[in-house]
Amino acid sequence: MPRTIAQKLWDAHVVRVAPGEPDLLYVDLHLVHEVTSPQAFEGLRLSGRHVRRPDLTLATMDHNVPTKGGIKAADDLSRRQMELLAENCKREAIPLYQIGSRHQGIVHVIGPELGLTQPGMVIVCGDSHTSTHGAFGALAFGIGTSEVELVLATQCLPQKRLGDLAVTVSGELPLGVTAKDIVLGVIGRTGISQGQGHLVEYRGSAIRALSMEGRMTVCNMSIEWGAKAGMIAPDDTTFAYLHGRPSAPKGAAWEAALDYWRSLTSDEGASFDGETSIDASQLEPHVTWGTNPGQVVPVTGRVPQPRSDTDERALKYMDLVPGTALADIAIDRVFIGSCTNARIEDLRAAASVIRGRHVHPKVRAMVVPGSMTVKRAAEDEGLDLVFKAAGFEWRNAGCSMCLGMNTDILAPGERCASTSNRNFEGRQGSGGRTHLMSPPMAAAAAVTGHVVDVRELL
Amino acid sequence: MDPVSRVTGRMAPIDRADVDTDQIIPKQFLKRIERTGYGPFLFFDWRAGGDFVLDKPEHAGASVLVTGANFGCGSSREHAPWALRDFGFKAIIAPSFADIFLANCFKTGLLAVTLPDRQVRHLIDLAAEDPAAQVTVDLETQEVRGEGFAYGFAVDPFSRECLLGGLDEIGLVEKHLSEIGAYESHRQEWLPAVK
Numbered sequence: 067m068p069r070t071i072a073q074k075l076w077d078a079h080v081v082r083v084a085p086g087e088p089d090l091l092y093v094d095l096h097l098v099h100e101v102t103s104p105q106a107f108e109g110l111r112l113s114g115r116h117v118r119r120p121d122l123t124l125a126t127m128d129h130n131v132p133t134k135g136g137i138k139a140a141d142d143l144s145r146r147q148m149e150l151l152a153e154n155c156k157r158e159a160i161p162l163y164q165i166g167s168r169h170q171g172i173v174h175v176i177g178p179e180l181g182l183t184q185p186g187m188v189i190v191c192g193d194s195h196t197s198t199h200g201a202f203g204a205l206a207f208g209i210g211t212s213e214v215e216l217v218l219a220t221q222c223l224p225q226k227r228l229g230d231l232a233v234t235v236s237g238e239l240p241l242g243v244t245a246k247d248i249v250l251g252v253i254g255r256t257g258i259s260q261g262q263g264h265l266v267e268y269r270g271s272a273i274r275a276l277s278m279e280g281r282m283t284v285c286n287m288s289i290e291w292g293a294k295a296g297m298i299a300p301d302d303t304t305f306a307y308l309h310g311r312p313s314a315p316k317g318a319a320w321e322a323a324l325d326y327w328r329s330l331t332s333d334e335g336a337s338f339d340g341e342t343s344i345d346a347s348q349l350e351p352h353v354t355w356g357t358n359p360g361q362v363v364p365v366t367g368r369v370p371q372p373r374s375d376t377d378e379r380a381l382k383y384m385d386l387v388p389g390t391a392l393a394d395i396a397i398d399r400v401f402i403g404s405c406t407n408a409r410i411e412d413l414r415a416a417a418s419v420i421r422g423r424h425v426h427p428k429v430r431a432m433v434v435p436g437s438m439t440v441k442r443a444a445e446d447e448g449l450d451l452v453f454k455a456a457g458f459e460w461r462n463a464g465c466s467m468c469l470g471m472n473t474d475i476l477a478p479g480e481r482c483a484s485t486s487n488r489n490f491e492g493r494q495g496s497g498g499r500t501h502l503m504s505p506p507m508a509a510a511a512a513v514t515g516h517v518v519d520v521r522e523l524l
Numbered sequence: 525m526d527p528v529s530r531v532t533g534r535m536a537p538i539d540r541a542d543v544d545t546d547q548i549i550p551k552q553f554l555k556r557i558e559r560t561g562y563g564p565f566l567f568f569d570w571r572a573g574g575d576f577v578l579d580k581p582e583h584a585g586a587s588v589l590v591t592g593a594n595f596g597c598g599s600s601r602e603h604a605p606w607a608l609r610d611f612g613f614k615a616i617i618a619p620s621f622a623d624i625f626l627a628n629c630f631k632t633g634l635l636a637v638t639l640p641d642r643q644v645r646h647l648i649d650l651a652a653e654d655p656a657a658q659v660t661v662d663l664e665t666q667e668v669r670g671e672g673f674a675y676g677f678a679v680d681p682f683s684r685e686c687l688l689g690g691l692d693e694i695g696l697v698e699k700h701l702s703e704i705g706a707y708e709s710h711r712q713e714w715l716p717a718v719k
């Protein structure tokens with residue numbers, strides 16, 4: 067029987083199958099952060115259990131780290147959470163990139179950049195955007211805290227088989243249109259729940275043409291249309307990205323790995339439960355107008371007429387009137403960051419728009435690199451100078467204003483052009499209003515003071 | 525976990541689709557390191573206005589939440605079901621749930637039941653019109669019952685068994701340690717280890 071990549075990976079990780087029970091899957095890499103793990107470690111302690119495979123577990127601090135001032139700048143509760151993670155990791159011998167360490171950063175940024183995220187793996191984390199790692203042809207998904215405890219204890223996870231969806235993105239992306247616009251375009255078409263109960267494979271020429279950074283952006287937002295995981299078949303782009311990274315296989319092991327990785331494509335004739343196609347050449351830069359990622363239109367468009375109660379509530383919350391041109395929406399804040407769009411390529415794309423320009427006087431803009439490694443790479447290229455010269459704040463790595471667990475938050479009523487993934491009510495600060503867009507689009511909004519089609523600035 | 529089999533009580537309606545976990549429990553309350561104590565912060569921002577449905581006296585003490593499709597979308601935070609449970613809810617009925625939220629509910633012992641739109645609509649209307657109306661969510665017989673109606677629901681048989689038996693899922697997996705060990709002995713050598 068022809069199989070999809072997801073099915074191949076699933077089959078390769080089944081420890082046990084029993085009728086009437088979920089399959090027991092083996093987990094190759096378990097990523098841990100400070101916010102969704104304390105109760106899991108506490109559960110282990112209370113039941114006298116230990117971590118089965120600390121060597122397959124990696125912890126980092128990202129969600130509530132201050133992006134300036136170090137751990138001392140954190141509020142008491144956040145600091146307690148970070149200290150507790152450090153204690154838990156020490157007790158269980160789990161490697162930890164804590165605040166101040168060279169490799170600290172957003173969990174979904176550091177796994178790939180260390181070469182720990184590889185094709186064919188099952189990767190889990192107590193975080194819904196674990197789908198990001200699927201860009202490498204891994205089966206990667208978010209889990210809850212009870213499941214974190216279960217994986218810490220057993221390195222396995224009982225899972226019911228999920229359905230398969232395919233999204234084919236053909237054609238070539240026009241100038242100024244990015245991976246973010248592909249995925250926002252997909253979500254705009256599917257709505258935010260169509261992926262429920264499914265794994266999705268992205269394929270087609272426009273996906274093949276994306277860099278690993280772009281592929282991660284696409285897979286990252288799979289959860290925003292309800293899919294548990296997104297994946298892309300590994301290819302030469304994937305292998306080139308991995309080659310030489312600290313945890314990538316070397317020498318003969320590299321060759322053996324390559325042989326296996328090349329087999330990770332969906333077989334000809336493998337069947338999917340649903341298929342969607344879009345033509346990349348028709349895509350424009352996208353911007354959300356509402357309070358979920360499916361409420362999105364091309365930047366050349368207008369705020370639509372409400373079609374549901376949800377739309378009406380969103381318009382009210384966002385303080386927008388239907389018919390308003392997107393380009394007429396003034397912006398107070400700009401956030402370039404998050405596991406969706408804070409990798410080196412994202413910073414380069416934003417910097418290329420900003421170079422020689424200045425942040426609009428009414429706008430406060432910040433860049434929060436996805437990891438300290440990204441931050442150093444950007445500084446080596448002088449990107450920090452470009453951002454600072456333009457009036458951007460240049461911060462340390464973390465989730466920051468993607469969810470505002472630290473002091474990087476919007477004030478009530480403030481409107482933000484953000485490269486993150488969720489525009490839910492209050493996500494970036496209670497009463498704050500978020501417009502999701504790509505890094506070049508956010509950069510363009512920073513310099514003009516309103517939502518604008520970045521293609522006018524290129 | 526304590527066994528869960530049947531919940532009888534009054535309903536509180538949240539007549540909205542796509543309620544995300546950022547609304548159920550906003551991020552500023554994720555800094556706690558306990559599994560309990562989240563009840564006061566449930567729907568914090570929505571309740572700040574003072575007239576949110578959960579704060580209406582006629583819904584005080586409701587143990588069944590009836591709501592719209594795609595409930596619990598967004599963040600994987602298990603704090604969402606913890607907060608619902610702490611607030612007093614023992615069951616949630618909706619036309620559909622986000623995957624991770626649904627899994628988290630089962631681990632938390634919160635009965636999350638899916639019914640067709642039409643039946644959920646009836647329950648939401650009933651809760652609004654007659655807040656004293658009682659319903660029973662029965663995991664044993666797999667039905668939601670009230671005066672004059674009984675709606676059957678499907679549930680994953682394994683999750684049902686775990687809830688009814690109050691089974692410890694880690695303990696269940698640990699029964700298969702030898703199979704896990706056997707699997708580990710066959711993993712590719714080049715798979716990465718963190719150290």
Ligand code: SF4
Pocket residue numbers: 128129172173174193195404405406464465468469486487
């Ligand atoms: S950057 Fe945002 S979406 Fe990504 S892990 Fe952090 S909080 Fe979650």
